[in-house]
Amino acid sequence: MTIQIYDPTIEAKGRHIAYVPRPKSLAGLRVGLVDNSKHNSDQLLLRIAGLLEKDYGAKAHVMRRKISAGVPASPEIIAEFKNACDVVVAGVGD
Amino acid sequence: MELKSRHYAARDADEAMELCAAKGWTDGLPVVPPTESRISAMLAAAGLEPGLEIAFIENRQVSVTAEKVAINAVLAGCKPEYMPVVVAAVEALADPLYGYHGPATSTGGSAVFMVVNGPIARELDINCGDNLFGPGWRANATIGRAVRLTMRNTIGTLPGILDRSSLGHGGKYSFCIAENEAQSPWPPLHVARGFRREQNAVTIMAALAPHQYSNGLSNTPEGILTTACANMRICAGTGRHPQYALVFAGEHMATMAKAGWTREDVQRYCFEHTRISAAELKRINLLDGAVGPGDETDMHTLVETPQDFLVIAAGGNAGVQSAYIPGWGSKSGSQSVTKEIRRS
Numbered sequence: 223m224t225i226q227i228y229d230p231t232i233e234a235k236g237r238h239i240a241y242v243p244r245p246k247s248l249a250g251l252r253v254g255l256v257d258n259s260k261h262n263s264d265q266l267l268l269r270i271a272g273l274l275e276k277d278y279g280a281k282a283h284v285m286r287r288k289i290s291a292g293v294p295a296s297p298e299i300i301a302e303f304k305n306a307c308d309v310v311v312a313g314v315g316d
Numbered sequence: 317m318e319l320k321s322r323h324y325a326a327r328d329a330d331e332a333m334e335l336c337a338a339k340g341w342t343d344g345l346p347v348v349p350p351t352e353s354r355i356s357a358m359l360a361a362a363g364l365e366p367g368l369e370i371a372f373i374e375n376r377q378v379s380v381t382a383e384k385v386a387i388n389a390v391l392a393g394c395k396p397e398y399m400p401v402v403v404a405a406v407e408a409l410a411d412p413l414y415g416y417h418g419p420a421t422s423t424g425g426s427a428v429f430m431v432v433n434g435p436i437a438r439e440l441d442i443n444c445g446d447n448l449f450g451p452g453w454r455a456n457a458t459i460g461r462a463v464r465l466t467m468r469n470t471i472g473t474l475p476g477i478l479d480r481s482s483l484g485h486g487g488k489y490s491f492c493i494a495e496n497e498a499q500s501p502w503p504p505l506h507v508a509r510g511f512r513r514e515q516n517a518v519t520i521m522a523a524l525a526p527h528q529y530s531n532g533l534s535n536t537p538e539g540i541l542t543t544a545c546a547n548m549r550i551c552a553g554t555g556r557h558p559q560y561a562l563v564f565a566g567e568h569m570a571t572m573a574k575a576g577w578t579r580e581d582v583q584r585y586c587f588e589h590t591r592i593s594a595a596e597l598k599r600i601n602l603l604d605g606a607v608g609p610g611d612e613t614d615m616h617t618l619v620e621t622p623q624d625f626l627v628i629a630a631g632g633n634a635g636v637q638s639a640y641i642p643g644w645g646s647k648s649g650s651q652s653v654t655k656e657i658r659r660s
Contacts, residue, residue, distance in 0.1 A: 224325045224326065224327060225325070225326045225327075225328065225329065225331075225332050225349060225351060226323045226324070226325055226326075226351065226352060227323060227324055227326055227332050227335060227336065227349045227350050227351060228319060228321045228322070228323045228350045228351070228352065228355055228387050229321045229322040229323065229324070229339075229341075229387070230321075230341050230350060230384060230387040230388045230391055230465065230466075230469040230470070231341065231384075231469045231470065232378055232379075232380070232384055232469070232470040232471075234376050234377050234378050234472065235377045235378070235379070236377075237377050261604075289646075289648040289649075290415075290418060290645065290646050290648040290649030291418070291422075291645075291649070292415055292417055292418020292419070292421070292422060292645060292649040292650065293415055293417075293418065293648070293649055
């Protein structure tokens with residue numbers, strides 16, 4: 223007699239995320255930097271901002287720090303970036 | 317009740333077990349094949365319809381249903397009566413304060429430490445005594461395992477993929493205890509966290525492995541806690557303010573009771589005596605930079621507030637051992653959460 227065994231796994235649901243078009247050029251744009259709070263993440267991001275300004279003509283940057291790497295950026299940070307930035311650099315890593 | 321999950325045919329129990337392993341549904345140990353009758357018994361014991369959502373994990377966009385929790389509880393070897401505890405713990409995983417994504421994914425390698433309180437702990441024979449964190453009790457071994465298998469199989473918390481623990485620890489198989497409410501000098505943990513004594517509740521905390529310390533010299537709380545704090549202070553350097561569980565076993569528990577120390581007394585003492593200077597943090601490379609003026613008196617606390625020490629009475633009556641359990645990462649990333657265990 224065969225035994226039927228049931229699958230314990232789940233496939234994650236797809237979620238549609240709307241992206242704005244990528245800018246064709248960074249010239250004159252303001253860059254937001256999301257510091258994920260890991261050691262030296264601020265140093266890395268500032269170097270990236272420096273390159274974006276020097277080599278690609280970005281105008282300015284603003285960096286804000288998350289309270290923890292494991293949580294999303296706060297609504298306040300997102301609101302500030304929406305108002306004050308044209309592009310945002312974010313990432314997670316150790 | 318009608319189950320929605322896909323199912324597979326196996327010729328016999330041996331083949332069913334091998335199929336579970338081959339499909340990657342296990343933690344490496346053998347599992348109980350999840351058959352319809354076993355899954356239905358699990359759901360019935362908790363009075364749950366299979367389609368009921370137990371948890372929604374935002375980061376993963378995953379809805380964990382009662383059916384999936386039941387299948388994983390069967391795999392883990394749970395008795396049906398354990399199911400309400402497993403369900404409450406899975407519910408807790410989705411609490412925003414627990415912040416599932418961080419502790420589940422981090423290289424920091426935490427497990428889900430679970431403390432069960434209330435009459436159900438005794439009814440289910442969840443161990444609160446000898447060999448507290450070791451093997452030997454079915455409830456302890458399988459309830460925690462069911463939670464971990466649910467994380468693996470439904471939320472995708474797979475080692476090397478969405479579980480990037482560098483090291484992990486044995487608690488990731490199962491990390492479930494009860495509190496020794498009968499002998500505790502303090503109100504039960506869940507009462508301290510807002511529940512009534514007769515309610516059943518489970519507290520979860522993203523936690524590293526237990527660190528055991530011995531003190532057979534002291535017959536005062538201050539003496540025992542001096543040892544505890546010295547051990548913790550060395551590990552305090554992250555400066556990230558996780559929560560800590562402090563587990564006091566029999567002889568140390570008795571010393572606290574005899575001296576009339578409350579849970580709050582223990583928390584205050586440990587808060588004050590685990591402070592560490594910025595200078596020391598710099599010397600042991602846990603704070604960046606050279607030791608400067610003022611660093612010797614710039615004191616950092618281990619936790620954010622005294623209440624971030626979860627004081628728990630549990631462990632064998634013989635011996636002069638207790639343990640502290642560091643929480644994962646930071647309290648801002650993950651906090652301990654207590655949920656009521658509901659039975660039908």
